[in-house]
Amino acid sequence: MAEADESQGIPAPEGDTQLIDTEYEIGQDNFEGSLGPIGFDVHNPVFMVSALAVMAFVFYALALPTQASEIFGALRPWLTSTFDWFFLSSADFFVLFCLFLIVSPWGKVRLGGKDATADYSYIGWFAMLFAAGMGIGLMFFGVLEPVYHMAISSPLGTPSPFDADGNLIPANVDRAKAMGLAATIYHWGLHPWAIYAVVALALGLFSYNKGLPLTIRSAFYPIFGERIWGWTGHVIDILAVFATLFGLATSLGFGAQQANAGLNHVFGIPIDITVQVILITIITGIALFSVLRGLDGGVKLLSEINMGLAALLLLFVLFVGPTLLIMADFGQGLLTYAKEIIPLSNPFGRTDDSYRDGWTAFYWAWWISWSPFVGMFIARVSRGRTVREFITCVLIIPSLVCVLWMAVFGGVAIDQVLSDPATSAVKAQVIDSYNPPLSLFAMLEGLPLSSITSVIAIVLVIVFFVTSSDSGSLVIDTITAGGKVDAPVPQRVFWATFEGAVAIVLLVGGGLSALQAMVISTGLPFTLVLLVMCWAIIKGLRAEPR
Amino acid sequence: MFKEIMVPVDLRHVANLTKTLTVAADLAQKYGARITYVGVTGSEPSAVAHNPEEYSEKLAQFAASEAAKNGLSARGHTIVAHDPAVDLNHKLADAVKELHADLVIMATHLPNVADFIWASHGGHLAAHSKASVFLVRG
Numbered sequence: 001m002a003e004a005d006e007s008q009g010i011p012a013p014e015g016d017t018q019l020i021d022t023e024y025e026i027g028q029d030n031f032e033g034s035l036g037p038i039g040f041d042v043h044n045p046v047f048m049v050s051a052l053a054v055m056a057f058v059f060y061a062l063a064l065p066t067q068a069s070e071i072f073g074a075l076r077p078w079l080t081s082t083f084d085w086f087f088l089s090s091a092d093f094f095v096l097f098c099l100f101l102i103v104s105p106w107g108k109v110r111l112g113g114k115d116a117t118a119d120y121s122y123i124g125w126f127a128m129l130f131a132a133g134m135g136i137g138l139m140f141f142g143v144l145e146p147v148y149h150m151a152i153s154s155p156l157g158t159p160s161p162f163d164a165d166g167n168l169i170p171a172n173v174d175r176a177k178a179m180g181l182a183a184t185i186y187h188w189g190l191h192p193w194a195i196y197a198v199v200a201l202a203l204g205l206f207s208y209n210k211g212l213p214l215t216i217r218s219a220f221y222p223i224f225g226e227r228i229w230g231w232t233g234h235v236i237d238i239l240a241v242f243a244t245l246f247g248l249a250t251s252l253g254f255g256a257q258q259a260n261a262g263l264n265h266v267f268g269i270p271i272d273i274t275v276q277v278i279l280i281t282i283i284t285g286i287a288l289f290s291v292l293r294g295l296d297g298g299v300k301l302l303s304e305i306n307m308g309l310a311a312l313l314l315l316f317v318l319f320v321g322p323t324l325l326i327m328a329d330f331g332q333g334l335l336t337y338a339k340e341i342i343p344l345s346n347p348f349g350r351t352d353d354s355y356r357d358g359w360t361a362f363y364w365a366w367w368i369s370w371s372p373f374v375g376m377f378i379a380r381v382s383r384g385r386t387v388r389e390f391i392t393c394v395l396i397i398p399s400l401v402c403v404l405w406m407a408v409f410g411g412v413a414i415d416q417v418l419s420d421p422a423t424s425a426v427k428a429q430v431i432d433s434y435n436p437p438l439s440l441f442a443m444l445e446g447l448p449l450s451s452i453t454s455v456i457a458i459v460l461v462i463v464f465f466v467t468s469s470d471s472g473s474l475v476i477d478t479i480t481a482g483g484k485v486d487a488p489v490p491q492r493v494f495w496a497t498f499e500g501a502v503a504i505v506l507l508v509g510g511g512l513s514a515l516q517a518m519v520i521s522t523g524l525p526f527t528l529v530l531l532v533m534c535w536a537i538i539k540g541l542r543a544e545p546r
Numbered sequence: 547m548f549k550e551i552m553v554p555v556d557l558r559h560v561a562n563l564t565k566t567l568t569v570a571a572d573l574a575q576k577y578g579a580r581i582t583y584v585g586v587t588g589s590e591p592s593a594v595a596h597n598p599e600e601y602s603e604k605l606a607q608f609a610a611s612e613a614a615k616n617g618l619s620a621r622g623h624t625i626v627a628h629d630p631a632v633d634l635n636h637k638l639a640d641a642v643k644e645l646h647a648d649l650v651i652m653a654t655h656l657p658n659v660a661d662f663i664w665a666s667h668g669g670h671l672a673a674h675s676k677a678s679v680f681l682v683r684g
Binding site (some may be wrong): 019025026027028112113116119120145208211212213214292294295296297380381383455483484485486487488489 | 558588589590591592593596597599628629630631632633
């Protein structure tokens with residue numbers, strides 16, 4: 001009996017994976033105990049430092065709101081305009097890196113060892129990939145972005161189909177329409193998913209194949225060696241927790257505003273803080289229920305329900321809207337994307353700053369700041385896939401779904417704007433005045449049964465937030481427990497509640513945009529982190545038996 | 547009386563299980579029953595093992611050493627859960643059925659306020675399986 005106990009944590013290479021030989025035992029820095037009746041098992045110092053740092057920043061944003069919004073408000077545009085070339089070229093590199101892995105001989109390496117079998121079926125897996133990483137953005141930007149890029153931001157200098165007085169210029173229509181969709185697809189296609197894939201693959205590889213704890217620092221083992229168990233690793237993990245928690249809390253705040261705008265639009269419920277606080281409480285409540293039910297009974301189930309609802313809405317818009325036109329738009333958008341992807345990804349010598357800096361660089365920083373969270377969640381559910389299968393599925397299929405979504409929602413919206421500019425609600429909410437939360441509802445209004453579809457849209461917005469919130473809480477809990485996935489359940493409850501509380505405090509006290517800007521700024525250091533991860537992936541894969 | 551005894555074990559805290567293991571061994575000897583030591587793990591690396599296969603080997607080793615020590619028939623049974631912290635209860639209930647266990651012997655904590663929200667694993671098992679459940683206070 002004692003024999004089995006003593007041998008814990010000593011790697012036993014099995015031949016089918018190349019375990020990293022480390023003296024570190026998962027959980028050895030953990031602080032186990034109980035607070036009254038509630039047990040906990042957390043990493044010391046990652047848990048405490050992350051929680052305190054979050055509180056300190058919230059306190060700062062509340063105490064000095066003007067200063068906070070000035071500093072962070074200026075930081076974000078400065079970063080995206082100064083480092084646009086860096087964000088763009090790094091994202092391009094991640095796409096090429098992933099495509100290379102698909103065709104390279106390392107594509108055969110299986111996460112979890114040669115004989116590992118996949119933990120989840122394709123459907124459950126895809127549903128979770130989407131719900132964690134992108135779902136909510138699809139709701140928010142699906143109508144807004146294609147219309148905006150077509151008419152206002154002029155990607156690659158494409159002229160708008162409207163003149164300064166808002167009159168249609170027929171000669172510009174076809175090109176602007178195709179470019180509006182292609183420029184949107186560019187932000188939601190290969191590039192973001194390549195960013196997520198890099199993080200997810202690095203974590204999956206170092207955890208399932210090398211036997212290191214499932215936490216961000218593990219991917220740095222090839223560089224820092226045993227030092228990752230010290231402060232070098234603590235800092236990496238704390239930064240990840242920080243970006244994830246604030247990313248979730250600020251999105252939760254903004255999401256409550258969008259849901260409130262929708263409720264106002266459909267039911268005339270007033271737009272005020274009380275309604276939004278109630279919404280955040282409901283979302284957090286459902287997320288709590290979901291984390292208590294666990295990965296299978298909660299997160300996966302909700303993701304699948306969500307996927308089903310989203311598919312229904314998509315099919316409805318596709319068939320009730322001008323179906324043939326949408327299918328043509330889909331083809332045209334995809335074709336233009338394929339044709340323009342190289343000019344759009346080119347970081348140098350461009351003059352379309354409002355598109356390149358204001359949208360592309362912003363998006364890349366945003367996806368990258370979310371990548372520790374989404375990447376880690378993807379890693380958690382991807383054991384048993386080969387590298388080739390993993391990258392193909394994480395890169396290509398979600399990209400295609402995003403393209404379809406954008407083509408359907410954006411295509412219908414663009415059609416509404418162009419066919420009847422004078423009365424189009426989308427034109428009023430996106431082009432004439434800029435009112436992002438209402439853009440989706442404005443498009444649905446132009447279709448039959450809009451009162452039903454708007455309610456479905458509100459439900460989707462809320463459930464997508466729940467699925468981001470619950471998977472985010474699981475990720476934060478795992479990182480702050482030193483990579484343990486079986487830490488006591490009350491810890492998840494703590495993080496999910498904490499996240500909701502931070503969102504409410506920021507919403508009531510102001511400071512949501514300041515802290516969101518700060519989260520996006522973490523995209524810069526994380527871009528470096530991701531570049532290093534690519535190197536670590538190659539190093540890790542080379543040592544794997546194929 | 548009993549043919550198949552199931553003993554859920556946490557390989558991380560074997561030292562705390564002495565009393566439970568002794569009770570199980572004594573009863574197994576008395577009734578000539580076989581013991582199955584059941585362990586639940588995630589597929590991610592943990593303090594015990596780097597992967598489920600390694601966990602399974604360690605559990606089998608543990609079962610063999612218990613069997614040799616007490617002169618009884620014993621085996622290990624590993625359950626891989628997606629989310630061990632939450633799935634433990636119903637995975638154990640499933641194992642009772644799968645192994646056709648007629649007695650479960652497991653260690654449990656002193657009841658406290660938190661049990662109103664998160665019932666003890668033993669309590670849950672007693673409520674959700676047909677086997678007899680013997681809870682041993684550590």
